[in-house]
Amino acid sequence: MRIDQGFLPILGCNPKVLVLGSMPSVRSLEDRQYYAHPQNAFWWIMSELFGFDPLESYESRTSRLTGNSVAVWDVVQSCHRQGSLDSAINQSSVQANDFLTLLNDYSTIRLIIFNGQAAQKLFKKNVILNNYSGDFLVMPSTSPANAATSRKSKLDSWQVLKSYI
Numbered sequence: 001m002r003i004d005q006g007f008l009p010i011l012g013c014n015p016k017v018l019v020l021g022s023m024p025s026v027r028s029l030e031d032r033q034y035y036a037h038p039q040n041a042f043w044w045i046m047s048e049l050f051g052f053d054p055l056e057s058y059e060s061r062t063s064r065l066t067g068n069s070v071a072v073w074d075v076v077q078s079c080h081r082q083g084s085l086d087s088a089i090n091q092s093s094v095q096a097n098d099f100l101t102l103l104n105d106y107s108t109i110r111l112i113i114f115n116g117q118a119a120q121k122l123f124k125k126n127v128i129l130n131n132y133s134g135d136f137l138v139m140p141s142t143s144p145a146n147a148a149t150s151r152k153s154k155l156d157s158w159q160v161l162k163s164y165i
Contacts, residue, residue, distance in 0.1 A: 116141025
């Protein structure tokens with residue numbers, strides 16, 4: 001059974017917002033980039049919020065996020081999954097990332113945004129936080145699997161991120 005391994009977080013010096021996905025898609029794992037699938041709205045939404053070209057290099061886009069106090073990570077460090085759908089994650093294989101250490105090392109994080117309900121459910125099931133006093137929000141998933149929600153509607157929901165930075 002193949003186990004997929006997630007990525008290290010995208011972190012700046014003093015992040016205020018942490019965006020959490022569930023686990024990188026097959027395309028993201030192949031490209032070694034968060035939200036690499038061209039139909040994923042994540043980079044388009046971030047570019048609209050922070051005024052950059054979503055077609056800039058990956059390094060430039062990640063720099064734009066960290067420059068705006070936004071960090072990115074996933075709930076799942078490793079798991080077995082057939083394909084890219086969150087529903088295909090073998091729950092018994094899930095190893096969560098170390099959020100206690102991250103939030104201790106980056107106490108500036110005031111908001112954790114879940115990129116979709118699946119990320120929140122995985123977090124609730126696999127992560128225990130002792131002393132985090134920040135806020136949690138669930139945003140509409142930017143995944144192309146969430147096609148029922150328009151890009152404009154997703155962007156409107158994600159606007160709240162800016163009030164934390």
